[in-house]
Amino acid sequence: MSLAERDSKVIWHPFTPQKGSPLPVGIVRAEGSYLYDEDGKRYIDGISSWWVNLHGHSHPYIADKVSEQLRTLEHIIFAGFTHEPAVQLAERLLELLPGEQTRVFYSDNGSTAVEVALKMALQYWYNKGEKRTKIIVLEDSYHGDTFGSMSLSARSAFTQAFNDWLFEVEVVPVPVEGREVEAVEAIQAIVNTGEVAAFIFEPMVQGVAGMQVMERRALSEMMRVCKDAGVVCIGDEVFTGFGRTGKVFASEFLSTKPDIYCLSKGLTGGTMALGVTTCNQTIYDVFVSEDRLKTFFHGHSFTANPLACAAALASMDLLMRQ
């Protein structure tokens, strides 16, 4: 039996109708831009394995760094303990991210990076003792598949079975060419209610929406409207981060910078699962308290996995050489 046939007896693949779909392609190895199937057929990985791969498959530099780390420290609990790759990666990310980011919170994929950002922004207001409940999103947005990130995303066939359980959000136009004024006016009207906690968006390009490119001045202006009212701006750079738009981060194109960033996908060069949420000092400060209820109670067993952090450091070395 082929790999694909064995697969079809035991595996349930993501986003895949369970009837009528072709057998998956059984990949046995990958190198550079190419994938090789079990019959030796070669494919170009045109989708960069879901937009995660940056430097080509099985990159020897990343492989060496990860295997070195594997022999040193493979994993530890990240509450009450720390390790060199996590600290070094945080130091490097904070140096590179646009705006004044001061803290890194680790998780393990893009959706969890968004969940963390959302919870951080909501608890920011809770800890301050102010009731702000509205979240603003762009039309056509996609932020992930967990309940929080689905709620922030456009309703579609993908969310239909869950729509009754998703929380409501305020949807504004995407500031594409020709809709700049409409988008800025729409966000201003919602922000004026004084009830908005956060605005989440993909800086410059909406990936899943079909590579929808925004007008940088209009998006910066929308963020400015939010910032003037204290609304937390969350830049979801899960897709756009790490060179996808020509800059290391797409937010470099904007004149106003996010308060919180979400990172994943290209973070490890496509080698391992890792999520990062960063914030600035204003957000972080309201969590610094002797009141235990102001603690950010969130985490995952594999938070800040040292192997994934080592892969990310190696990937960033390669990115910086370009």
Ligand SMILES: Cc1ncc(COP(=O)(O)O)c(C=O)c1O
């Ligand atoms: C902008 C954006 N945010 C979040 C996610 C979710 O990331 P993940 O698939 O790692 O959960 C994606 C995935 O495509 C994305 O494009």
